[in-house]
Each structure stands twice: as C-alpha cells, then as structure tokens.
Amino acid sequence: MIKISNLHASINGKEILKGLNLEVKAGEIHAIMGPNGAGKSTLASVLAGREEYEITEGSVDFDGQDLLELSTEDRAREGLFLAFQYPIEIPGVSNINFLRTSLNEIRDYKGEEQISAKDFLAKVKEKSALVELDSKLASRSVNEGFSGGEKKRNEIFQMAMLEPKLAILDETDSGLDIDALRIVANGVNKLKSDKNATIVITHYQRLLDYIIPDFVHVLYDGRIVKSGTKELALELEEKGYDWIKAEVEAH
Amino acid sequence: MNDTIQVNKLNAFIDQLTKTDLPFSKDIIAISDATIASNDFPTTRTEAWKYTRVGKISSIHGNDSELIIDKISDSHIIDANALTFVFENGELIQQFSNKEIPKGLDIKSISQASETELALIGKNVKLEKEVFNSLNTSYATDGIFVKIDDKIQLEQTIQIIHIVTGENTISNMRNLIQIGRFSEAKIIFGYFSSEATSSFTNVVTEIFVSENAKLTADKIQYESAGNFHVSTEQVAQEKNSNFSINTITLNGTLVRNNLNIEIDGSNCETHLNGVYLLKENQHVDNHTIVDHKAPHCESHELYKGVIDDKATAVFNGKVFVRKDSQKINAFQSNANVLLSDDASVNSKPELEIYADDVKCSHGSTTGQLNEEAVFYLRARGISKKSARHLMVSAFIEDVISKIKNEEVTNFTHSIIKEQFGWEF
Incomplete structure (x- = not known):
C-alpha cells in the first residue's frame, strides 16, 4: 500500500524527519507512537502534502505511484485520507456541499460519473449513522460550532464517505472523552477491510484498546526506532518513553 | 507654468x-x-x-x-x-x-x-x-x-x-x-x-x-x-x-x-447590504451614510467585497446618531477578501454618536482566504481552484442570502458564474 523509505523532511531549515522507514500493507493497522516533538504530526503533514515542509531525501511509494510528486488533492483522489488533529472551521461552506464537491471531484479524477442527489443523500445518512453524527451537523458549516468530539467524528464521517485506501488518523483520540473515543474507534473498525489500511498516530495507548493495531512503531527524533506488536504499546504506556530514549542514545 | x-x-x-x-x-x-x-x-x-x-x-x-x-x-x-x-x-x-x-x-x-x-x-x-x-x-x-x-x-x-x-x-x-x-x-x-x-x-x-x-x-x-x-x-x-x-x-x-x-421618524428599520466583486483594473467605491435623526430605530449594514488582480475597492460607511435619537441600534460591518497581492481596499467605517442611550457597533476586516481551510478542502480531493471558489462563494453568500427576491438571487448567481466561474 505505502512504502516510506529514508524520508527526510525539514521545516524552516530545521530537520524533523531524519530517515524514516515504514511499510504498510493492505488490510493492516499500524500505530505510530512517540513522545512530543518526535515528528508524528510532521509525518502526517508530509504525507498529506503540506507545502511548508521540504523533502530533502527519500521516497514514498503509494500503490505504485510516487506520492511526493502528487498535489495534495491528487493524493486524496488516489485514496489517501488524513484525519486532522485540529479540524478547521470553515464558516459558510456547508458540510454537505463540501462533501458533494469532494466526492464528485474524486469521481471526476477517476473518470467516473457524478453521484446522484439521491445516492448522495442515502450515503450521507448511512455514513453519519456509523459515527452517530446528528444529520443536522451534516448540513451545518464545516466544523463551525462543533464540539471537539463532533469535529473528530466529522473527520471519521468524511473518511466513511470518501472510502480511502489509506487513512492516517493524526491524534484523533486527543481530547476525546471515553464515549466519543468508542464511537470514533467503532467507526474506524467498521470501515476496515482487507483492501484498505490505517495508520493511527497517537501519544497514548488508550485508543489502541479500541483500534487493535497489527504493528506498533515508536517514532523518536525523526526515525522509527522500534517496532513491535500491540504489546509494545502497553509497555510504552507502563514505562513511558525514557527507556526508548536511553536505548537510542546507547547505540 | x-x-x-x-x-x-x-x-x-x-x-x-x-x-x-x-x-x-x-x-x-x-x-x-x-x-x-x-x-x-x-x-x-x-x-x-x-x-x-x-x-x-x-x-x-x-x-x-x-x-x-x-x-x-x-x-x-x-x-x-x-x-x-x-x-x-x-x-x-x-x-x-x-x-x-x-x-x-x-x-x-x-x-x-x-x-x-x-x-x-x-x-x-x-x-x-x-x-x-x-x-x-x-x-x-x-x-x-x-x-x-x-x-x-x-x-x-x-x-x-x-x-x-x-x-x-x-x-x-x-x-x-x-x-x-x-x-x-x-x-x-x-x-x-x-x-x-x-x-x-x-x-x-x-x-x-x-x-x-x-x-x-x-x-x-x-x-x-x-x-x-x-x-x-x-x-x-x-x-x-x-x-x-x-x-x-x-x-x-x-x-x-x-x-x-x-x-x-421614529421606529424605523433600515437594511443596507452590499456585495462587490472586482477583478482586473476595476475600481468600486461604496459611500454610505445612515443618518438617525429620530429615536427608537434600527439600522443594519453589511458590505462584503472580493477583490482580485489589480482591482481596488473603497468602503466608507458613516452612521450618525443625532443628539435626541435615543434607543438606536445601529450595526455596520464591512469585510473584504483580497485574492491577489496587487488587490487593495480602503475601508473606513465611521460612527458619530451624539445621543447617550444607543447600541452601535462597527467593524471592518480585510484579509486573504484562510489557506489552512484551503488545505483542508484540498486534502479531501477538492482542487485548489474549487476550494477557493467554495470559500469565496460562502463568504459572499452571507450577503446574497439577504436578497428576498429569488429571481434576483438566481440572476446574481448566474452572473457571478459567468463573470468569475464561482458556483453556488
């Protein structure tokens, strides 16, 4: 699905990613954990195509395509989805109008027909139920006046609507109470198939009780320094990140 | 000479x-x-x-x-x-x-x-x-x-x-x-x-x-x-x-x-709404004066502009509240979006109040499109151009939605589409 090789990225001349390697296959869920400032959100931003970051070295292969050559919108159209850590409020642009535009531009890119109004509404109904999002929120302005939990549920709702090949959840659990966390996780689990993959970026192990990862990676100082299974997350939860730092520095 | x-x-x-x-x-x-x-x-x-x-x-x-x-x-x-x-x-x-x-x-x-x-x-x-x-x-x-x-x-x-x-x-x-x-x-x-x-x-x-x-x-x-x-x-x-x-x-x-x-006279209601969309070398200047000469009235003013290329816009809105015009509610707002580095706007909202029991406010904002929002829309597969159109349309629709005559609204939308390519 995606193969990240020796990825180096900087912002304002400061190197954040320092040779990151990661491969995710279809059907897999990978968790990326790490202390603050390790480069977790930078990785998400670079993959989504934020232009402030400069890629100095390395490559990203996304289903046979050079991801780094694609514009942000083309990455999305090819099936990459980023659930934002801080979903932005866009006054005046209705969620519905936004999603219809989004779906249709993706369809247009693939040479498919525009979605009919009827099918679109049916899909909105089905997918908003998946994350228990009030259908009234769907017709409101994008994220405007949404609570923190509603914003995150709206991200997963969009993910459900767009059916991406690869979803990257950037700290989707931050600031969620346990009920919202369950709803979000439940949505992600229901969308899982053997054809898509998910990268869960998180600081805390808690989310991984609900979204069970196949692999857990520790990102530290711009590189993945340790990989394991879900037990690694529990170990990190128990022992913190200091032992990882010590291990890395010993090398 | x-x-x-x-x-x-x-x-x-x-x-x-x-x-x-x-x-x-x-x-x-x-x-x-x-x-x-x-x-x-x-x-x-x-x-x-x-x-x-x-x-x-x-x-x-x-x-x-x-x-x-x-x-x-x-x-x-x-x-x-x-x-x-x-x-x-x-x-x-x-x-x-x-x-x-x-x-x-x-x-x-x-x-x-x-x-x-x-x-x-x-x-x-x-x-x-x-x-x-x-x-x-x-x-x-x-x-x-x-x-x-x-x-x-x-x-x-x-x-x-x-x-x-x-x-x-x-x-x-x-x-x-x-x-x-x-x-x-x-x-x-x-x-x-x-x-x-x-x-x-x-x-x-x-x-x-x-x-x-x-x-x-x-x-x-x-x-x-x-x-x-x-x-x-x-x-x-x-x-x-x-x-x-x-x-x-x-x-x-x-x-x-x-x-x-x-x-x-007293107990009047006044609404002034304006939209101006400019490109190339156009210049649009809106000067408005609302003169409250009587008490117990309200006025609402909302002007919004989108300025592209080398176009220039002017907004000058004056609200007077005369000495004995108590209990006036007067609101005035002007907001502008500049789509190019060469576009400019001069906005001057003015209030002159001589009565002491009134509720008045005025404000003016000028900025560029929120690039974070553009990025968010692009991350959902929407082209940069459409993303900007969606946001500009939303920005002015706020005013256009105040038009009550549907024929006028439709006509306005169709001209905006013809002239700027923005859809609603």
Missing part, C-alpha cells in the same frame, strides 16, 4: 451636454448651475473622493449616441415577471416597457410628470459642491417616476433597467420614487451596457418612504469593463417605515455608489 493656468475640465465637459427640459424647480436648477459654474470635478484632495479618481470621466467627450437597442435580451432582464421599464442612455424605451399599470400605482417617465408631481425633486439631494448630483440635475435626460398611493400592497415587483450603449455616451438619469403611507413595494434597478465603451452613467434616485410603508430595493450593476458609473440614492424614511437595499456590483471600470439614508 501650469499652475498659473487653471483649466476647468467641468466647463469643457458640460459644453457637450444639453440642459434639461424636465420641469424641475427653478431654484434647484439655479443651485446646480451655480455648483457647476464654481467647481471642477473632484480630485483625490477632496475627502469624499480621496481614493477614487474621476479623471477618465472628465475627459469623456462624446456626441449624442443614437439609440441602437432593437430587442431586449434575457441577460438584461433580472425578473421576467416584474413590471418592467427599460431605459437606454437615459431615455425611456417605450416598446420594452410595460403599459398596463396596476391600480394605485402611477409609474411613467419623469418627462411625462408635471412640475407639481416633481416638487420633491432635489428636496433632499445635496447639490452644493456636489458636482455629480448637480450635473444630473441640470442635465437630466429622463428617468422613472414612481408614485404608490396609500395602503397599496404591490404584488408585482417594479423593475427599472438602464442600458448604456455606444461610445463616449453620457447618461444623466433622474428617478423619483414615492411610497405612500401603509404601502409596500419591491423595486429592482439593473444597470447594464451593450456595445458600450468609455461611457458614463450618472444616476440620481430620490426615494421617499412614507409613514408605515415598506420598500425593498435590489440594485444590480453589471456594466461591462470600460464604462463608468456614478450613482446616488437619496432616501428619506418617515416614522414606522422599513427600507432595505441590496447593492450588488459585478462589473464596470469605475463604479461609485453614494447611498444616503435619512431616517426622519
């Missing part, structure tokens, strides 16, 4: 014009003539014209253009169901104008009105030092006369269309609108051009809204690039009246709107 020779461009300008033969009061004409004789076109040293240069208007030297419109296209009709009157270069075109007039309404060209009927002409419009108002008064060709009796609920919308045609055409159109007590009406003003270049349209519309009356006006300006337009709406509201105006400016090389509203 030059500073010893005073060249008065206004003198040269009026040489090509014909004095009005409309039966306006002699006093009014005399004041206008005096203003013209003792002034020149305003320069940027004149406070009210600080950011708007009218040099290109003063150098228009035209001839009497022949009227050329032989059919009226859909692109010049905003509301197909309305009671329509079409003017070309300041002259009424009978064949495109309605002949069946509903009861309780007197509507005709100003030239068909008597001196008594035109007694209100010039009553409120400032003529001293006001060159454009004076030009319009002394050289008016024609315009619309609307008088609605008391207690008339006019179902049909009145639509006044002005089309400028030809090269270097100068049109001085003068309108008088009077709404009787307890009456209600809707009026559309559409300013268009057809095969016109370097032409100048100068309109003065005097509006009187009587006690308990309600008037809604939608004004669409869509003259093609290369043409110049100055218009003044002078509005007087009596007590318990309601006046709303939506000013939508979508094209034209230079457009200046003076919207002056005097609220003379």
